Amino acid sequence: MRAKLRLLRLLRLLRLLRLLRRKSMPYAALLPMALIVLVGYLGTVLWSLKVSMSSSRTFPAHDFVGLTQYARLFGNERWLQSLENLALYGVLFIVACLVIGFLLAVFIDQKVAGEGVLRTVFLYPYAMSFVATGLVWQWLLNPGNGIQQAVRLWGYADFEFDWIVDQDKVMYTIVIATVWQASGLVMAILLAGLRGIDEEIWKAARIDGIPTWRVYLSIVLPMLGPSVGTAFVLLFTAVVKLFDSVVAMTQGGPGIASEVPAKFIMDHLFGRANIALASAGSIMLLLTVTILVAPFMYARSRAAHRKASQ
Amino acid sequence: MFKARRIILAALVSCHGLAAYAAGPRAEVMHWWTSGGESAAVKKFADAYKAAGGVWVDTAIAGSEQARSVAINRIVGGNPPTAAQFNTTKQFLDIIEQGLLNNVDAVALKEGWDKFLPETILNVIRIKGHYYAAPVNIHMPTWIWYSKAAFKKAGIAGEPKSMDELFAALDKLKAAGLISLAHGGQSWQENIVFTAVLANQGGKDLYLKILRDRDPAAINSEAFKKVLLSFKRLQSYVDAGSPGRNWNDATALLITGKAGVQIMGDWAKGEFSQANQAPGKDYGCIAGFGANSPYIIQGDAFVFPKTTNTEAIKAQLLLASVVTQPAIQVEFSNKKGSIPIRTDVDSSKMDLCAQEGLRIMKDKSRQIGNGETFLNPDQNGSLADILTAYWNRNIPVEKVQKDIAAALRN
Known part of the structure; x- marks a missing residue:
């Protein structure tokens, strides 16, 4: 009797343990990820924040100088120019990529012959390192030996296309080159979305006699919302980290006309041995991104929440 | 089987140890001389260092900024090279102030660097009376x-x-x-x-x-x-x-x-x-x-990261001495396009522009x-x-x- 009771208690304990294990399993599995987020992301952000309020040069210093570095940052013409460039670039790049990517996807969605080849061709620029293709773009755009020179040799002596050496137009050349690179990716994402659209919708629209472009614009595009959202987020991160294209094509020049924040930060982090100013720059960049993205994320989560509660 | 492998391993290890001992101080030198003329120039240093009884381990990294940041990372990380190239400027002042460099006072004082080095170079390599870098050449940028x-x-x-x-x-x-x-x-x-x-x-x-x-x-x-x-x-x-x-x-x-x-x-x-x-x-x-x-005057210099290993210190001092010798200075500069750090050299093998540079250098009031x-x-x-x-x-x-x-x- 007593033995039986003891056995029963033991079994109950075992069951409890098993339950506990089952409940805690997911948390245990998430622990490494949580640690990485805490230490690798949040920790380094806090560390940057601390360094940005010190007088560090080559090495981190442990003093506190308040917002001195930030004041210097916003008194710095190159930094202000970088922010301005990034805003201009961001708007043009994202809009152009989405429009061109969507048009390419629609074009391929017409079941054109050689779809596989075309898709590869459009996506190929994205598969290549921009350090290499940027150099080719630099040659193409160079007025002395690129497109301008070629067209002039064909007989149009007055042809001018010297944007890359023009203070006011150089950012557009970077937009052109990077749109060439990234719109293929947008095409691939949107094409996947297009292929997911129910054939019945097309049939219904055809019966109602709605023109094709109208179906794309008013019915298909809204249905592609999530795909467009994904493409937007990818493009947005590409804008914030814009660096290699500028280095490969213009090195920030002519003068400081095509400088961008990421390059400013990198230059100060290493070559100029001022990690405090570089950290202040990256914190400002993070803040800007947060301010821009937070409302977007909030709206998305609200929408998802609403959907779930319906 | 295991035994045989262990014996081979032991033999290898002892061989290696023996070779290192017999070949003298081993110096890992980090630099960014990677173009044609530059690598021909650094080879002159490597040959001279070997001739002086050392073992030269070449760590070339393309791009000066890249090379310097790797050097700093390795110094901070505790696995520094024996010597690292910097420009003869304030680039390495921060590392000196952090106490991360060895000085080469022994060589500098014995060979009288004060007597032949230009004042502008001394001002950046001599901090609080200690010599923290061996200058290797002078470039004139303008x-x-x-x-x-x-x-x-x-x-x-x-x-x-x-x-x-x-x-x-x-x-x-x-x-x-x-x-x-x-x-x-x-x-x-x-x-x-x-x-x-x-x-x-x-x-x-x-x-x-x-x-x-x-x-x-x-x-x-x-x-x-x-x-x-x-x-x-x-x-x-x-x-x-x-x-x-x-x-x-x-x-x-x-x-x-x-x-x-x-x-x-x-x-x-x-x-x-x-x-x-x-x-x-x-x-x-x-x-x-x-x-x-x-x-x-601008130029390049080797700095010597902090170490307490006596073999490594020996290598650092030997290197500092070898690269500043007059004959090697001329050989290096001829390949590099620079001029020697000292004017007491035989200029007959140098080209016209370098000779002109050396002639001007002899007038101390013109150095800047x-x-x-x-x-x-x-x-x-x-x-x-x-x-x-x-x-x-x-x-x-x-x-x-x-x-x-x-x-x-x-």
């Missing part, structure tokens, strides 16, 4: 190169001997339909042109007041304003393809006779030599205008450091930003003066 073919075509009789004559020559080149000034529009190259104008037009006193003393009164002075205006005037002589161009592509314009003048460091000589052009015959080199023009020996990398970078913006844009000169004063105040 030589004025000209193509004899282009000058002939433009009808320019003689070498320009003043800033005014330089501008006159540039005008003639322009009139002849040539590119007057071959310039690569990158901020460091604009910095070089600025330094050349400051040294040649402003003179030594103004140069030191601006870059060494960072004197606001001098920066806002009328004389400095004129320097900035001349600098800006030079911009009107470049061609449309200039922005973003590499320095060697600009030199190529001189080699092919398409352009007349380039202001660039003596490393440009390598480009001329590779195209089989000879100084004095195909191209000319002007160190500066007038008998008192300052000779700007480049901007980076006085400014920290941050100040120097801010100055470069302002100059490149001014070169490329129409900014009132008074604003440029104000901006420079503000940038150098930090």
